[in-house]
Amino acid sequence: MDAMQTRLHEVAFLSNTFVRSPxxxxxxxxxxxxxxxxxxxxxxxxxAFRIHFNDITRGGSTGGKQYAELAAAQTRLTQPxxxxxxxxxxxRRDAISLFNILSLDEGTNLITGEFNSRxxxxxxxxxxxxxxxxxxxxxxxxxxxxxxxxxxxxxxxxQTWEEPLPFETLRxxxxxxxxxQYADWTxxxxxxxxPAIEEFRAIGWQVDVTMQKRGxxxxxxxxxxxxxxxxxxxxxxxxxxxxxxxxxxxxKMLEATYRELPALYDRLRLDFELKEYQAREVVQNIKDxxxxxxxxxxxxxxxxxxxxxKPIKSLPAYTLSQLKAVxxxxxxxxxxxxxxxxxxxxxxxxxxxAQLHEVQERLKFVQKEAPTNLFSEQEKAARIAAIKAEIVxxxxxxxx
Numbered sequence: 001m002d003a004m005q006t007r008l009h010e011v012a013f014l015s016n017t018f019v020r021s022p023x024x025x026x027x028x029x030x031x032x033x034x035x036x037x038x039x040x041x042x043x044x045x046x047x048a049f050r051i052h053f054n055d056i057t058r059g060g061s062t063g064g065k066q067y068a069e070l071a072a073a074q075t076r077l078t079q080p081x082x083x084x085x086x087x088x089x090x091x092r093r094d095a096i097s098l099f100n101i102l103s104l105d106e107g108t109n110l111i112t113g114e115f116n117s118r119x120x121x122x123x124x125x126x127x128x129x130x131x132x133x134x135x136x137x138x139x140x141x142x143x144x145x146x147x148x149x150x151x152x153x154x155x156x157x158x159q160t161w162e163e164p165l166p167f168e169t170l171r172x173x174x175x176x177x178x179x180x181q182y183a184d185w186t187x188x189x190x191x192x193x194x195p196a197i198e199e200f201r202a203i204g205w206q207v208d209v210t211m212q213k214r215g216x217x218x219x220x221x222x223x224x225x226x227x228x229x230x231x232x233x234x235x236x237x238x239x240x241x242x243x244x245x246x247x248x249x250x251x252k253m254l255e256a257t258y259r260e261l262p263a264l265y266d267r268l269r270l271d272f273e274l275k276e277y278q279a280r281e282v283v284q285n286i287k288d289x290x291x292x293x294x295x296x297x298x299x300x301x302x303x304x305x306x307x308x309x310k311p312i313k314s315l316p317a318y319t320l321s322q323l324k325a326v327x328x329x330x331x332x333x334x335x336x337x338x339x340x341x342x343x344x345x346x347x348x349x350x351x352x353x354a355q356l357h358e359v360q361e362r363l364k365f366v367q368k369e370a371p372t373n374l375f376s377e378q379e380k381a382a383r384i385a386a387i388k389a390e391i392v393x394x395x396x397x398x399x400x
Contacts, residue, residue: 008038008374015122016129019155024176028073030144031056038135047115055371074102127303131155132270137203140365146196157225164220185218204358273316285327294326356394363387
């Protein structure tokens with residue numbers, strides 16, 4: 001990794017307000033935006049970032065053509081974003097830039113920049129409603145529309161209610177205000193939505209779409225995201241961190257118990273930085289609605305403490321100590337029993353093949369497409385070894 005680059009973090013954050021606002025990006029612009037978000041850390045106060053040219057046009061153009069593509073993206077990304085809102089029957093039109101500065105340096109092959117400080121409340125110290133996305137999943141998506149749709153769908157994923165999204169609103173968020181791009185539902189579905197859903201399936205997410213119509217016209221859409229990853233290896237100890245595949249299976253188990261638990265589990269890990277096994281211990285000790293409300297109140301109070309700048313040396317340690325006070329039955333988890341072996345039906349075989357394809361795509365991303373500053377060499381080698389082991393195990397399961 002180039003020492004001048006900003007180290008990427010595994011999770012990117014955005015407020016729901018930002019996610020659900022007009023932001024039209026092409027493929028190069030979307031990758032710059034994603035990498036810039038990955039340079040931010042919730043515990044730091046800086047909005048600055050450095051990105052290598054080759055991490056943006058990875059495997060693509062080089063030299064003068066590469067610089068021309070980046071310069072065109074720079075021009076568009078530094079133009080103000082227009083957002084119009086309505087209050088008490090009166091329009092308000094805001095124009096705001098994403099970045100204070102965005103610079104290209106052909107000598108160092110670096111893009112350096114800084115997000116607009118007026119957007120800080122949507123990027124750092126997030127205490128309200130916000131969305132988290134794994135950067136690896138986001139960067140695996142090749143199409144800009146797919147990346148924007150992934151953010152939007154994830155912002156609705158952890159809600160406990162189904163919220164219809166007007167088709168025209170979705171178009172505005174993707175293509176900007178007053179855009180006529182893909183105004184026809186058939187074209188939008190064929191060229192934007194379906195290709196995005198195929199990309200999501202390749203990274204382990206199934207998306208079901210319910211259309212709400214007025215006559216023959218599509219008025220609104222309801223999205224439901226479901227993980228398609230299955231547990232391959234039973235967890236022997238509570239303090240053994242689960243793999244991403246095992247985490248998704250654990251989330252399914254939680255959802256079958258109480259619909260709000262998967263979102264709580266994610267918040268504990270991603271927002272409050274508990275280790276995976278610690279978050280697992282907490283949610284498995286929530287036995288009733290009273291305990292659930294107690295835990296969510298604790299997390300709310302911790303957020304208030306952060307917002308008030310209370311001196312907290314360690315966010316996870318402080319959060320865990322507060323949670324233990326309201327969960328007297330806090331216990332270490334036992335082993336997760338393995339499911340009994342059964343003969344695989346054709347549907348199971350098809351699911352395994354789909355999962356194998358998804359894992360192979362992840363291997364391709366880590367080996368060839370991941371930004372150079374996303375993993376250290378040691379982390380990259382460990383991740384490649386783990387993915388290869390997963391491929392071997394899936395291949396053996398398919399052969400059984």
